[in-house]
Amino acid sequence: MLAVERFHHAYTPEQLVAANISFDVKAGEIVSIVGPSGCGKTTLLKSLAGLIKPTGGTIRFQGKVVQGVPDGLAIVFQEYGRSLLPWTTVNGNIELPLRYQSITPDECRRRVAESLQAVDLSGFGERYPWQLSGGMQQRVAIARALAYQPKLLLMDEPFASVDAQTRADLEDLVAAVRDQFEITIVLVTHDIDESVYLSDRVIVLSRPPSTVLAQVDIDISRPRDQIKTRAMQQFVEKRSEIAQMIRRPSGSETHP
Amino acid sequence: MSDLSGAADPRAGFGQARSFAGPYLLSLAATAFRVVLGIFIFFLILELVTRLELVPPIYLPRASTVVRRMVELLQDPKFLSHVVATLYAWGVGLVLATLISVPIGILIGTSELAYKMTSPLIEFMRPIPSVALIPLGILLWGQGFSMKIILVAYAATWPILFNTLYGVHDIDPIAVQTARCFGLKQAAIVRRISLPSAVPFIFTGIRISAAIALIVVIGAELLASADSGIGSYILFVSSNGGQMDSVLAGAAIAGIIGALINSALGLIDRRLFGWRYLGATLS
């Protein structure tokens, strides 16, 4: 589905944020990318989406090199308040991208209703985003991405601006969405627990200039539960493994 | 109530909310270069258009002719005395307006009752175009400086008063509540919280008033055939025909003066109250 080869990005010639990042994502996986602050996680994600052109390396989506935003992917940003359009309703927000796809109005309406149901916001179509709570707004952003029916869903620290309880609900929502819609999800997060809880695999980045420190397979059985899974021995081990990698001072070694 | 956040400030030039990235000097040089380039291209376009002579040159002389006349005027002591006269009336009127409106505005703004009673009145007085009072002013006070100063002061009072009121009254309630929790009395709250947070708004009011004041003073000079001032100069040269270059030069100099005043006030605003705009960029 996604192949990243020797991704390398510098903001300015002196500021090399990512030195050499390579990884693959298979169809249907949930992959998290974690790393210390400033290691270029967001830049990487935006490059995957085609919003930024990396200074080096190749990104292939469904076999084709990414140049500009490719068809078939959707992105959910951390700042839901700024990503949703305040001048139109929830329904309006969700159907906006659909207007420029070649689908019939009926199909459009169906998708909007279906995606609202998937995020458990069925009655809220006619509300305005600012009338909803933070967690609900992020769910609308997720619904908007789902209605678009992407093959790949990118999420940039989607639950960082949301309170802990809502975060738990949204994490479970993401897992359910992957099962229901069979999409691939790449999630950038600074929350190690979240990454272990949600993903099939966690990609750990080093400090800038960043490289891939490790790719940790999480083979904890599904469906996962917020309380039970997080108490499991396996969970704790994986979590510590990743945390140590990130905190380790020698994590700043660069590999040319 | 109208919105008076910095965003709605029509006197602001754009780019003010830009974050201060990069070395300061480098961006200063880059900005200066862009300004000069912009002015140069503007002049070029005007020159080309006026050379086309779509309108006979007696009516619309070449841009270069006008610029030459502008330079001449700026070296002519008679004209410079006109400029001084205009700026004098403008400045005195503005200062008077500030001295009157700011204390009154603070007093009213800190009292909830006074605020509720006076704001409808101010809302009504504000949209009155002060230029409509020029004829009355001429009848009452003649054609001299006093007339100009009084009219300018009147016109400039309203934006400053309104902004002062808004700045003092509509401050962040959290700041006030925090202060109360720390045991501050009303007077101390006014001095330490209301006033400092109102100052940027007061300054915005002054910026708005400065522009209006210039319009009023030149308008008064023009209409009253005053004996001094840029407005009276423009009137004089336009009534003795064939001096379009002077008419345009006079108006252009007035424009430059206005632009310089606006820019200077904008610079001071950013210097003193830059923190307001920084917040705006980050959100």
Place this chain on the structure above:
Amino acid sequence: MSTEGIGIDRRYARAFSAIQSFAVRYGLGIALVIVWEYAARKAGSIFFPPPSEILHRAATLWLSGPPQRLFLSDSVFQDVIPSLLRLMGGWALAVLIGVPLGILIGRSRNLSDLVNPALQFLRAIPGPALIPIFIILLGTESTMRVTLIAFGSVWPILLNTIEGTRTVDPVQLDTVQAFRIPRHAQLWRIVLPAALPKIFAGMRVSLALAVILMVVSELVASTNGIGYRIQNAQIMFLLTDMWCGIVLLALIGYTLNWLFLKFEGRLLGWHRGARGRAATS
């Protein structure tokens, strides 16, 4: 205590608070008018006629016409209506030119930077200074006045539109790009609505400026209009007539501003809501 008693108390309470809020809102204004009336009668200065006289003269001037025309007299059709038409015409022209041009310029950071100095200069030219130029170039008919009003009041709209277009939230732009929304739709559905609050702020300032320009343009070399009437009253020393004109302008300015705010409120309801939320969250 009977429920009837409580009902009456509540009605009294509501009536009382209604009277109270009316008194607070309009009390000062009414008091000032009364003071003016009394002082004017006592002092007898011709320069400040009592409000009752002004009102009476206003009625004679404007409301002494036949019932078929809503009692409006000729003066309304000769002066007031043409003035208003010029005002709205000039302002509408300013909007029609300023908004599209502003969006065009605002889309390009380089262009807007380049154009800024020229705009700051043009916008700073005081309206009255332009009158002789416009008279010489365009005569003294309505065309000249409408053009003057348009030329003078386009700048706040233009500058604010440019600013609004430039400061569209990058997250919103990233979002629509990520969803592969075509560029023309981006402009129409994201840039324009996002810039609308600032555009409206510019339009409001423009309107006030247009009123000023209308008055000023009519105080010089004109043959009709509200400003002309005021000027005429000055020459003929008809102070009450002059005050009628001033009061009329106050009403026009206030009403236009009020109408505009209502219109803005309808279109930008979402903006108030969103901002209100941001302030409390």
